[in-house]
Structures are given as C-alpha cells and as structure tokens.
Amino acid sequence: MKEMIRYGFILGLICVLAAGLLAGANALTRSKIAEQAQAEEQSALKEVMPQAKKFIPVGLAPDVLYYKAVDGQEKLLGFVFKASGKGYSSVIQTLAGMNLEGVISAVKVVSQNETPGLGMRITENKFTDQFRNQDSLSLLDVQAITGATISSKAVMNSVIQKAQEIRELIKNEK
Secondary structure, eight states: OHHHHHHHHHHHHHHHHHHHHHHHHHHHHHHHHHHHHHHHHHHHHHHHSTTOSEEEEESOTTOOOEEEEEOTTOOEEEEEEEEEEEOSSSEEEEEEEEETTSBEEEEEEEEOOOOTTTGGGGGSHHHHGGGTTOBTTTOTTOOOOTTOHHHHHHHHHHHHHHHHHHHHHTTTTO
C-alpha cells in the first residue's frame, strides 16, 4: 500500500513538473506565435486582394467581420472576408476577396484537414482559380472536384453565404 502511494506521489510530481514546463514554454513563445499568425494573415490578405495597400479590420479582434481593402490614397477597393464551412472531415476556412460590385477577386483556403489526396485538392490553384471574376452570390462556373464534392461544396457554399452577409453589411459603404 505504501509503495502505491509513493508511486502515485512520484507520478503526480512528474505531472506537475511537466505542466509547469509546458506553461513556461507557452508563456515564452506566445508573442512569437501571435506575430507569425499575424504575418501569415497579412500575406493571405494580400494574396486575395493584391492591388490593396492596406487592410482595415471591421469588428474587434479576434471577431473581425471583414476587412476593407484600400489603396495608397485610402480609396476603397473592395472587401476581404473569412468564410468557414463543414467539409467531409473538418471545418474548412477560406479567405475571399470581393470588389465593390460583389465580384470575387480570389479565394484562398487558409485552414482545412480534409482527406489527403482527395479533399485536400481544394487548396490547389486548379480549384481556387475558378472563383476569380465570379459573382459572389452564385459562383455558377465553379466546378466541384470529382471525389471531393463535399469539400468543394463546403468552400463554395461558405463563400456564397458569407458574401451575402457582407453585402448586406456594406450596402452603404460604396
């Protein structure tokens, strides 16, 4: 019995020590991780709306509703928004650029965990390039990927749904 208590105490001590080390590592790297995430987001914003010089978030972080994309003279060029939808095996998050007329400039998949080889094809340019110059409310010419229909439809439906929301919010911005 004494031996079991001793082993339990040693195991508890190891757990406390490991938890303390993990908390310390997290505290030391938190700012670096946040900086890296911010840099990745800025890069993705620039990718979906390349003509913009600055992106102004609308809403409070981390709940940004959308970004206003402006040029060097602060002229509004369009909007960038995040959309997410349930794919086959994960939630798929995308970033989409939309001009003032509601036409998609580009779509980039920023987060997904779909089936390797099939569902992951939604990240390929062959699929995402179909969104360029499409009306954000219909996406009529975007073809789903054979074998990854659920993932493809999740991207398309999430972009359409979020574009509708954003277009309602920005009616008076133009």
